[in-house]
Amino acid sequence: MSKNYYQQEIETMSAEEMRKLQSEKLVKQVKHVYENVPYYRNLMDEKGVTPDDIKGIEDLHKLPFLTKADLRDAYPYGLLAKPLEECVRIQSTSGTTGRRVVAFYTQNDVNLWEDCCARAIVAAGGTNKDVCQVAYGYGLFTGGPGLNGGSHKVGCLTLPMSSGNTERQIQFMTDLSATILCCTPSYAAYIGETLKEQGYKPEDIPLKAGIFGAEPWTEEMRRNIEETLGIKAYDIYGLTETSGPGVAFECEEQTGMHVNEDHFYAEIIDPETGEVLPEGSKGELVFTSLDKEAFPLLRYRTRDICVLSRKKCSCGRTLVKMAKPMGRTDDMLIIRGVNVFPSQIETVLLKEGYEPNYQIVVDRVKNNDTFEVNVEMTNEKFTDKLSEIIAMEKSLANAMKTMLGINPSVHLLAPKSIARSEGKAVRVVDKRKLV
Ligand code: DLL
Secondary structure (H helix, E strand, O other), rough: OOOOOOHHHHOOOOHHHHHHHHHHHHHHHHHHHHHHHHHHHHHHHHOOOHHHOHHHHHHHHHHHOHHHHHHHHHHOOOOOOOOOOHHEEEEEHHHOOOOOOOEEEEHHHHHHHHHHHHHHHHHHHOOOOOEEOOOOOOOOOOOOHHHHHHHHOOEEEEEEOOOOOOOHHHHHHHHHOOOEEEEEEEHHHHHHHHHHHHHOHHHHHHOOOEEEEOOOOOOHHHHHHHHHHHEEEEEEEEHHOOOOOOEEEOOOOOOEEOOOOOEEEEEEEEEOOOOOOOOOOOEEEEEEOOOOOOOOOOOOEEEEEEEEOOOOOOOOOOOEEEOOOEEEEEOOOOOEEEEHHHHHHHHHHHHOOOOEEEEEEEEOOOEEEEEEEEEEOOOOOOOOOOOHHHHHHHHHHHHHHHHOOOOOOEEEEOOOOOOOOOOOOOOOOEEEOOO
């Protein structure tokens, strides 16, 4: 049995004790939100629910859901539950202003978030003897700051690398003998391949573990990364709305991620009817943050399709486990760790004077996402001069990069060359087979 706990009492708490703790926190949290977030109070009033109706977790289903559309409506301060003077940080998702989620944190929120990440690092075998290389993006994205904070809490020597500059990643990794790597699985695979090309064998690489998440990845990819880097690869899940990485993390059993359910209560619902489904059912994952102060979301619909399990885990943790997300209920793509909605591409095309006749093609070549956008030229823009076409492609790619934060390769096609569909247009061809 594993002794790798960061907060053993919580991580191995009995189901009854956990439910009691969650119930106490929920009652307090609902009062806090009702009193301080007029937006959510209105939703509760519309449903005819008051804080007095919520006596424990068994009453959670009475509360209204929150969706990404609510976050957009309430942007930027409408869901804030603490005065700005008490907030010390924001983090945000990638995307346009319209899609952007801005999450606020008090110092206590940051502290609890970092605890969640510390649990993940310890579950991956991390101690204060480790050198933890954080190669998630730093800045508004939650990956870098979250794992950085967790790594400090564990007492690892933290290398705040951020993503990119692979040569430098390898240099620091080898010179400083990094033992834990935190980044997206696709970047881990890319680092692995580069190391291999440079002649490194798994036994020459100092790493022992990796904590990879922020995008879907398969068991095949896990095996591939584990073999190339000579490590054990652990999954980690989270979203900006609930604070970031560390909502759930994998233990040595590697059969799903333990949800930090003392902070985030998980439900699975039928995405069509909103009905709560029993354990083991596949449906949309919904989270309630039980003790976040500044940005506490109640019954937030993640759009991730998932399954929960309370099967006993050999690591000794009693925290409920979530399977790897099995897709989404919306059309969001995650390309190189960045959230991309087809509607964003459409917005750029219309702004730049194109018709919305396009197709996004995503693939994974050598473990790296490729991102192509095929766009029809309009009759007005049509030209057969190569230099003009190249210039137009470049300018469109730049406009998309500004909108999305990542660079697509844009191909202009002759008018009417993208097949018209009789039903829904096929806007996305995802060849990565991630689930
Ligand atoms: O991706 C937070 C994060 C950072 C998680 C670093 C793990 C590691 P967002 O950018 O808001 O936040 O994207 C959240 O990414 O709803 C899922 O669809 C997807 N996602 C996150 N982790 C995983 C994972 C961060 N382990 C969205 N497997 C979520 C599959 C994941 N999908």
